[in-house]
Amino acid sequence: MKKLFFITLILTAFISCKSESKTENTVYSDDELTTIKGEFVYFDGAGVIQTHRKIYGVLDSEKLKELNSKADKIKTKPTDMVLVEIKGKVTDQKDDVILWKNKVEIVEILKVTPNPKENNEVVKIGNE
Structure with a gap:
């Protein structure tokens, strides 16, 4: 009976993980450009x-500045994240500034939308 319970539990977890991959934050690859949907934040010179x-990590370019400008128009605080959809060139080459393993150079900005409030909470320390 215990074995049946654990097998059912494992199958349920496996099926749940499979369906989770179809959420709105996704990555699609088409030729050499990749479409990325996710949450974007630009703070203190880093995107x-x-x-x-x-x-x-977003490589510094004019498109990054354009994306940040569009995001600033819908953010209420500098640390807010916005939902974006971009096309870009993904690389894992070393960079002196960006220490993330995966980096993207934005080629095209497809969509910039506000992030739902419930997902946009930041832990605040002190009186700010």
Whole structure:
């Protein structure tokens, strides 16, 4: 009976993980450009896109500045994350500034939307 319970539990967990990969934060590859959907934040000179599986450091470019400008228009605080969809070139080559393993150079900005409030909470320390 215990074996049946554990097998059912493992199968349920496995099936749940499979369906989770179809959430809105996804990565699609088409030729040499990759479409990435995820949460974007730009703070203190560094841009990051986080999907449900990976975190990408965004290489400095005019497109990064354009994306940040669009994101600033819908953010309420500098640390807010916004949902983005971009096309870019993904690389894992070493960079002196970006220490994330995965990096992306933005080629095209497809969509920038506000992040739902319940996912946008930041832990605050002190009186700020």
